[in-house]
Amino acid sequence: MGQGIGCKIYENCGRDCTHCAAEEAKKKARKMEPRKTTIFEGTQAEKLAAKGLKNYETYKCPVCNWIVADRKLTGFKISNFCENCGQALETEVTKE
Ligand SMILES: [Zn+2]
Numbered sequence: 138m139g140q141g142i143g144c145k146i147y148e149n150c151g152r153d154c155t156h157c158a159a160e161e162a163k164k165k166a167r168k169m170e171p172r173k174t175t176i177f178e179g180t181q182a183e184k185l186a187a188k189g190l191k192n193y194e195t196y197k198c199p200v201c202n203w204i205v206a207d208r209k210l211t212g213f214k215i216s217n218f219c220e221n222c223g224q225a226l227e228t229e230v231t232k233e
Pocket residue numbers: 198199200201202203219220221222223224
C-alpha cells in the first residue's frame with residue numbers, strides 16, 4: 138500500500154501518503170503565530186535602505202514566508218489561513 142507512489146509531502150518518509158496528508162493537515166490546523174518582520178528582508182532590505190527607501194512592517198507565514206497581513210488604518214489584519222500553504226494562523230497578534 139502506498140508503494141511506488143511518490144509522496145508529495147515528504148518524499149522520503151517511507152510511509153504512505155494518507156499518513157503524511159493527515160499529519161500535514163493536523164499541523165496546518167494548529168494555529169501558528171505569524172512572523173513579525175518587514176516586507177523586504179536580508180540583502181533586499183539593505184539595498185532598500187541604501188537607496189533611502191522605506192521598508193514596511195508586515196507579518197509573514199512562519200511556514201512559507203507568504204505575507205499574511207493586510208495593513209489597515211486600525212492596524213494589521215491577519216488572515217486566518219495562509220493563502221499560499223494553508224497554515225492556520227493566530228490572528229490576535231495586533232494587540233500590542
Ligand atoms: Zn504559508
